[in-house]
Structures are given as structure tokens and as C-alpha cells.
Amino acid sequence: MQTLGNYAKHEDQTEATIIRSESNWSVKHHEGTPPDGGAVGVLGKGRKGWEYSHAIPVRLLKRVNVNSWFGRTAVNGTYVPRWFHALSDQYRFRFMPRIWKESLPFLLPQGIQQAARVPPAWIVAGAGATLDSTGGRSNGP
Amino acid sequence: MAREFAVPAFVYWLGAPFLLARLAAQRRSGVFKSLERSILDSLIQSSHEPLASALQSQISEINHALRLTTKSSEVNFYKIVGIRPDASRKQPLPVDDGDTVVGEVVGKVDQTIVRAKIFAVNSRLFSIEFNCDARPIINRADLEISTVDVLGKRVFGA
Numbered sequence: 596m597q598t599l600g601n602y603a604k605h606e607d608q609t610e611a612t613i614i615r616s617e618s619n620w621s622v623k624h625h626e627g628t629p630p631d632g633g634a635v636g637v638l639g640k641g642r643k644g645w646e647y648s649h650a651i652p653v654r655l656l657k658r659v660n661v662n663s664w665f666g667r668t669a670v671n672g673t674y675v676p677r678w679f680h681a682l683s684d685q686y687r688f689r690f691m692p693r694i695w696k697e698s699l700p701f702l703l704p705q706g707i708q709q710a711a712r713v714p715p716a717w718i719v720a721g722a723g724a725t726l727d728s729t730g731g732r733s734n735g736p
Numbered sequence: 737m738a739r740e741f742a743v744p745a746f747v748y749w750l751g752a753p754f755l756l757a758r759l760a761a762q763r764r765s766g767v768f769k770s771l772e773r774s775i776l777d778s779l780i781q782s783s784h785e786p787l788a789s790a791l792q793s794q795i796s797e798i799n800h801a802l803r804l805t806t807k808s809s810e811v812n813f814y815k816i817v818g819i820r821p822d823a824s825r826k827q828p829l830p831v832d833d834g835d836t837v838v839g840e841v842v843g844k845v846d847q848t849i850v851r852a853k854i855f856a857v858n859s860r861l862f863s864i865e866f867n868c869d870a871r872p873i874i875n876r877a878d879l880e881i882s883t884v885d886v887l888g889k890r891v892f893g894a
Contacts, residue, residue: 685804693835697857700800700814700821704754 648675648684650712669716683711759800759816767801770877771845772811772864775852779839782884782891786830791838793827794861809870812863828859831887842893843881845873 649656649672656662656671665671681688681695685702703711768776776795780788800814800821814821831838838854838861851867883893 686806689804689806689810693855693857693862696812697814697823697860697862698821700802700812700816701759702802702804707754 642674644677645674646677646680648672648680648687648712650709650714650717652686670714672712673714673716679711683708756819767798767813768795769874771850771870771874771879772801774877774879774881775841775843775854775864778841778843778879778881778884778892779854779886783839783886786827787838787886790827790829791861794825794829797825798861803874805869805871808868809866809874810863811865811870813861823858823860825860829856829861831856831859833858838887840883840885841881842883843879845876845879848873850879 647667649666651671653662653666656666675683681691682699683703685708688696688699688702702708776791780791780795783791797815798813800816802812802814804810804812815825816822829836829838834857836856838856840854841850841852843850843852848868850870850873853865854861855863855865881892884891
């Protein structure tokens, strides 16, 4: 287990810490703060037939040498069913059994493949930021 | 259904109109590219009966091809009826069930050596897998064939 640093201070001055363990990220909340967001992206881990799908592929991450610490995080993907991974990533589709591929005549267009691999963490972060800014305006002076 | 799966599944359906449009365009323009046609023709010419006639029959039934290139290229062939793949063929290939290498064709286009393996799945012609990125030469019909293997036996070339 590796502590990567404190990332937030709550209103009651309690801190949360990002912790990396076995290539997963989690958030440890001190002083009884409620857990939020730390489990996003690992909900499917360990389930039969589910596997990790990268948003930014490993071959690109290796070029800039960040794959070891960024490759399999909740920020760069999520766990999805194997069939969905194959549909949305032709690099995965190539390694499916031919008998399986014979029943699947189409893959998504490239742009939509990439959109389908957007990690839930990005969506949650975007929604959170939007709600936060909207709430700020409605409660403004 | 898990919450994190709901969003990608919705995005997937956005692709349906693009896929149908691609299928319609392919049916108008023809399924096989020149290089693929050369490889399949050489395999048919080198095959004995009843394999040759079964290949010819199945090729005439194929109406959709899915081309993928990662480090190398792969072309998968389908018979689509409506919007679904159909497993029925008039003449099944006389090969074992499951995943079988029907043949291997080696040739040369310009300075590129092309090695293509032809696979069948459950007695249906299914795919050609190339050893290289076939996109730059896929429309070339001038493949100089050096060897052809059919069902593991060399039938053409040294």
C-alpha cells in the first residue's frame, strides 16, 4: 500500500488521503468523513467476465512512460463486460476467439468507440463540477 | 445492471445508424477487395474437390466484410440476413468443426511479402489474417504468388 498524498480538506478540517494498493486507487477518509468516489471504476473488478478497459491505451501511455502508475486507475478506465470491451476496442476484438467473432459483424465507429470508453470518473467529475457551479450561482449574492 | 455500464451502453446505440449506413455502402460497392480476391482465387485454384466448389459457393454467399488493422490486418467475412449474421451455408467446407486453417498463401506485392492465412469456423469460410498492415496494398490485384498450402499441405510453389 502506498500513500500518494493528501488531496482535500473538508469543511470540518478533516483530511482524505489517496491510497494506491495493488494498482487500484482508493480514498481513505479520516475522522469519519463519508466515503465518496473512491470506488468508482472498480465496481466490476473480480466479477467473472469483466475486465479493465483503458480510455487512453497502454501503447500511448508507454510512450510518455506513465503506464506504471496511471495505466489501470479509475481515472483512465473502468471495468466492463468482456463483450462490451471487444465492441468498443478493436485491439481487444482481435484477441477474441474466432467462434465468438463470427457472431459479431460490426464494431462501433472509431469516435464512438472512444466515447464508449470514457471512464465514469470523468463523467462523475464533470457532473459534479456542473452541479457545483450551478449551485454556486443560485446561492450567490 | 451496474451503474457504470449504463452510460457506455447508451453510447453504443448512437453508433447504430453509422453501422447500417456502412453496410448499405459496402453492399453497393462489393464485398471483396482486389488483394483478398486474388488470395481466395489462388486458394480455390489450388484446392481439390469438393473443397474448391464449397469455397466458391460460400464466397458467393458472403455479403459483408469487417476489416481490422492493429499491428497486422484481419478481414472477417459474414453472411448477413436482415441485420443479423446467418450461420447457414449451402455447401459446408469439408473440414473439421471449430477453428481450422483452410490454407496459407504467400506472395509479394512490390517489395512487401504478404503471408495470408485463411480460416474457417465450424465449416464456414470466416477470415483472412495477414502478417502485415494490408491497407496500403488492399486494392492491388498484382499479387505474385510464391506458395499455396491447402489444409497443411504444400500444393503450389517450392
